[in-house]
Amino acid sequence: MNIVDSADGTSIAYEQVGEGPVVVIIGGALSTASDAAALAAGLADEGFRAVTWDRRARGSSGDARGSTPQREVDDLAAVIDAVGGNATVLGHSSGSILALYAASRGVPIEALFLSEPPFRFGVDEPADDLAERLQGLVDQGDAAQAVVTFQLEGVGLPKEMVDQIRASDQFERLVPLGQSTVYDTLLAREVSTPTPEMLTVPQPVTVLRGEQTFPVLVTAADRLVEAIDHAELVIVPESVMHRPDPAATARVVRERAS
Structure with a gap:
């Protein structure tokens, strides 16, 4: 790198x-x-x-x-x-x-x-406070829930799909990216x-x-x-x-x- x-x-x-x-x-x-x-x-x-x-x-x-x-x-x-x-x-x-x-x-x-x-x-925009709620979850040490919340509310994935992702080996790789969900949400909210x-x-x-x-x-x-x-x-x-x-x-x- x-x-x-x-x-x-x-x-x-x-x-x-x-x-x-x-x-x-x-x-x-x-x-x-x-x-x-x-x-x-x-x-x-x-x-x-x-x-x-x-x-x-x-x-x-x-x-x-x-x-x-x-x-x-x-x-x-x-x-x-x-x-x-x-x-x-x-x-x-x-x-x-x-x-x-x-x-x-x-x-x-x-x-x-x-x-x-x-x-x-x-159309069907996420809640205005989503970025702040995601940041709160990350600050509380719950990056996993931040990822789940982002997938549900920010991306709009069906709960069944999010549950499958959380149960998979893939989810462990996503958790360290929890803080980035805040930034993607801020970007989408602005533009x-x-x-x-x-x-x-x-x-x-x-x-x-x-x-x-x-x-x-x-x-x-x-x-x-x-x-x-x-x-x-x-x-x-x-x-x-x-x-x-x-x-x-x-x-x-x-x-x-x-």
């Missing part, structure tokens, strides 16, 4: 694989850099230098309490600066929200690929409906989604493409139920990235 300091001094860990134009991957909620390893390998196979990184409060990155969406924008800017000063950005899920928000805030991004962005456009600046970014915008995915994500992708005049929607059949297929997604980037 390489380390770069963000604007507030938080250490952000990142890795690189491959040679060629830079593509920075931003993972979604409850994910770390390692979860994007297959996608990075796919991009490397297509001739890119793929960069994965641990968003703050995840994996090998640090955390400064009191984080805001702007601090996550600063984190991305620090990573891009460390790997050359400009990059194509591929965001998945909440990572795609962060990517578009960062572009609107002036981070040097050449092109945007937004994979199943969970914008809600004001769940894209701002005018987000809808008028100058960069090329490609929105990706699978044929088989959650209906709310289909709606979000369609609405975002309608709202951004120059955006293109690409349906990736190989990506199923909010899991981007590495090879197919990398091919889409190769076909459109300069």
Whole structure:
């Protein structure tokens, strides 16, 4: 892992694989850099230098309490600066929200690929106090309940699915990411409906989604493409139920990235 300091001094860990134009991957909620390893390998196979990184409060990155969406924008800017000063950005899920928000805030991004962005456009938004309740759970030492509450209220997963996740071996890996649920919730609360600046970014915008995915994500992708005049929607059949297929997604980037 390489380390770069963000604007507030938080250490952000990142890795690189491959040679060629830079593509920075931003993972979604409850994910770390390692979860994007297959996608990075796919991009490397297509001739890119793929960069994965641990968003703050995840994996090998640090955390400064009191984080805001702007601090996550600063984190991305620090990573891009460390790997050359400009990059194509591929965001998945909440990572795609962060990517578009960062572009609107002036981070040097050449092109945007937004994979199943969970914008809600004001429909069925989580409770306004969700981030504060999640922070309270983490502060009380109950990161596990923070993860569960986030999955139920922030993501909107059915209770049966959340119960299955909690009973699985996967859940133990999610608990250390409890603090990050606060930051994803704050990001969604601030820009769940894209701002005018987000809808008028100058960069090329490609929105990706699978044929088989959650209906709310289909709606979000369609609405975002309608709202951004120059955006293109690409349906990736190989990506199923909010899991981007590495090879197919990398091919889409190769076909459109300069």
